[in-house]
Amino acid sequence: MHHDIRYRLAAGLMGLSAVIHLPVAALDFASYGVSMIVGAALWSVLGLGVWRGWRWCAWLGFLGLAFGLSVAIAGAMGTFGLLATLFLAMALTDLAGAAVLFTLLWRAPGPRSNAA
Incomplete structure (x- = not known):
């Protein structure tokens, strides 16, 4: 297990993105509710x-965030007002x-203990 503070930063950003999804679902449930x-x-x-x-969650999270970024940008371009602002916040x-996950995943993992 890694105890790098950047994992916690990335997790916090993922949590913030999750929170931003909820008002989008509430504001336009017919269009975005279930997916949000x-x-x-x-x-x-x-x-x-x-x-x-x-680390395997970090890999899945990185791929998901990259995909979610493109979806959020498309959502921001397809809406206006508060929904567009929420999609932009989600994209950022x-x-x-x-x-953050990119910097964690594309460097060597920390040293492993050889204790038996």
């Missing part, structure tokens, strides 16, 4: 794994989380 609730649940579960330092949060 599923997204919030997914980020919450993966964020907990990243918080614990599980996803970008920041993906950037």
